[in-house]
Amino acid sequence: MSLRVKQANSSQSYQVVIIGGGPAGLSAGLYCSRSRFNTVLIEQGIIGGQITNAERVENYPGFPKGISGIELGRLIHEQATSYGLKTLLAEVTLVVPDRNRNVIKSSEGDFIAESVIIASGSQFRKLAVPGEDRYVGKGVSYCATCDAPLFKGKTVAVVGGGDSAVTEALYLSKFASSVKVIHRRSQLRASKIFEERATAEPNIEFIWDTVVTQIEGDGAVKQLRLKNTRNDRISILELAGVFVAIGSKPNSAQWRELLALDEEGYIVTDELMETKIPGVFAAGDVRHNSARQAITAAGDGATAAISAARFLSF
Numbered sequence: 001m002s003l004r005v006k007q008a009n010s011s012q013s014y015q016v017v018i019i020g021g022g023p024a025g026l027s028a029g030l031y032c033s034r035s036r037f038n039t040v041l042i043e044q045g046i047i048g049g050q051i052t053n054a055e056r057v058e059n060y061p062g063f064p065k066g067i068s069g070i071e072l073g074r075l076i077h078e079q080a081t082s083y084g085l086k087t088l089l090a091e092v093t094l095v096v097p098d099r100n101r102n103v104i105k106s107s108e109g110d111f112i113a114e115s116v117i118i119a120s121g122s123q124f125r126k127l128a129v130p131g132e133d134r135y136v137g138k139g140v141s142y143c144a145t146c147d148a149p150l151f152k153g154k155t156v157a158v159v160g161g162g163d164s165a166v167t168e169a170l171y172l173s174k175f176a177s178s179v180k181v182i183h184r185r186s187q188l189r190a191s192k193i194f195e196e197r198a199t200a201e202p203n204i205e206f207i208w209d210t211v212v213t214q215i216e217g218d219g220a221v222k223q224l225r226l227k228n229t230r231n232d233r234i235s236i237l238e239l240a241g242v243f244v245a246i247g248s249k250p251n252s253a254q255w256r257e258l259l260a261l262d263e264e265g266y267i268v269t270d271e272l273m274e275t276k277i278p279g280v281f282a283a284g285d286v287r288h289n290s291a292r293q294a295i296t297a298a299g300d301g302a303t304a305a306i307s308a309a310r311f312l313s314f
């Protein structure tokens, strides 16, 4: 489903240009346009961002019965455009900073902005096996915080061996009857403290030296096809859900020369979402230490917009 986009003109000057139309960018857009700043949001893909992949979002406040990710994105967009936010479908390729006259280069031309909010998000690393894309939201998940309650009393697997995989397994163990941690090596990369906690949980079991080769189902995930990396033996694991926890990567390649990034490429900001360049802010999943949730991204977006407003007032 594509969302209606009110087109902005390229080669124009704006007070604020927002890069990315996920919860962070849209919330920043809502705050900026409601504060009557001439604002354009540039999105290269789907308005709503990653959350549009969520079949049901049950942890975004205000929706006691949950809401589909597409609908959530649509509603925030509608709310922001009702205050005058303009949106443009284009890929931003470069930001050339210049105090109060930053140049934003995009596939649809150049823009001038007094302030820039980068909300370009991140992407979960995929297993890239058959069945993965087909069953996203139907048993394949990248976020235990988001989806664990859907697997109450069921068997699930977590794929990965780092801190995030073990943290996901520990969280899932409070809901699922059985959690299998599938790791391609014979020992974890996770911190000792997490490993000890996971080993002590009676419903967490480790499957070592094993990779997932296929996710199979029948409308929803039913089983994994596994391969032992030592002896190539194939086995089947029946379950209801598989959580892929092999990391994520930020959409930050374009900002590498411009901003301070952490070792994984996430943008470093202070608590006001300020980057090292005055007037350039970053918000949401692309930011170092983000909790990578729709609500935290939206909160970052609001903070970035308030900081941009302060910057524009001086």
Ligand SMILES: Cc1cc2nc3c(=O)[nH]c(=O)nc-3n(C[C@H](O)[C@H](O)[C@H](O)COP(=O)(O)OP(=O)(O)OC[C@H]3O[C@@H](n4cnc5c(N)ncnc54)[C@H](O)[C@@H]3O)c2cc1C
Residues within 6 Å of the ligand: 019, 020, 021, 022, 023, 024, 025, 026, 042, 043, 044, 045, 046, 047, 048, 049, 050, 051, 052, 053, 054, 055, 056, 057, 058, 059, 060, 090, 091, 092, 093, 119, 120, 121, 122, 124, 136, 137, 141, 142, 143, 146, 147, 251, 254, 283, 284, 285, 286, 292, 293, 294, 295, 297
């Ligand atoms: C399957 C799935 C289920 C999820 N379920 C939940 C849930 O239940 N609850 C929850 O809180 N969170 C959930 N999340 C996580 C949530 O979606 C993210 O935390 C949130 O979307 C991050 O918002 P963001 O605005 O920072 O980034 P994103 O949503 O990633 O949006 C960034 C946007 O920027 C655009 N962009 C990137 N680079 C450029 C560029 N150069 N030019 C123009 N545009 C660009 C991208 O196309 C993207 O649309 C889920 C995620 C997935 C994948």
